[in-house]
Amino acid sequence: MVKRLGNITYTDLIPLSKVYDQIKQDAGSEDALLTSLLDAACRYLEDEYGFIMAEIACRVMLDTWPSGKYRFEVAPLGSVTSVTYIDGDGANQTLSSSDYSVNSDEYPGVIHFTNCPDLKNQLGAVTINFDAGFASSELPVPIVQAVLMMVATMYELRQNEVTARTISKVETSTHMLLSPYKVSVFR
Numbered sequence: 001m002v003k004r005l006g007n008i009t010y011t012d013l014i015p016l017s018k019v020y021d022q023i024k025q026d027a028g029s030e031d032a033l034l035t036s037l038l039d040a041a042c043r044y045l046e047d048e049y050g051f052i053m054a055e056i057a058c059r060v061m062l063d064t065w066p067s068g069k070y071r072f073e074v075a076p077l078g079s080v081t082s083v084t085y086i087d088g089d090g091a092n093q094t095l096s097s098s099d100y101s102v103n104s105d106e107y108p109g110v111i112h113f114t115n116c117p118d119l120k121n122q123l124g125a126v127t128i129n130f131d132a133g134f135a136s137s138e139l140p141v142p143i144v145q146a147v148l149m150m151v152a153t154m155y156e157l158r159q160n161e162v163t164a165r166t167i168s169k170v171e172t173s174t175h176m177l178l179s180p181y182k183v184s185v186f187r
Helices: 016-023 031-049 141-156 164-181
Strands: 002-004 056-062 069-071 077-086 092-094 100-103 110-113 126-132
Touching (some): 016 031, 031 141, 031 164, 141 164
Antiparallel strands (some): 002 056, 077 092, 077 126, 100 110
16 A cells, blocks of 8 residues: 655645636635545545646555566656665665666556565565656646536535436546546556
């Protein structure tokens, strides 16, 4: 499981002015509510589709060395900053960057291991620290549009009474916009 080592401020990526335009309201009247809805929509889409909307430091811990390569569960991959491990004697070590290669052009990115030293048999014996997420100027327009559609839908449907037909339309539309960005990893 990927752990994020920080937080993303989604209003830095998608300003509330765009949200107000989407819901056709005057700016400033419901900032707190719309910020909350924007955060919820962004986080849901990141978790559901596997992309990260802004560059952030991340970490993944593995119990053993992957057999040959490890495909990251989030995208896009920026760079791998370090690979550390606990050797057979229980000492913390850093794997030399000459013992692995990274392909961040694949979606999601891949790290190929060429030399895997002995590990201590314990949970989390291998730690990969990396950067992932879209550069702030490169967030794809379909992702922004899907977020705006979700926020508008959540804003309009704040009551408990919701029709399945309305939700289905929103889910279909967002899926069509986001399907090219979905991260699929089979282990």
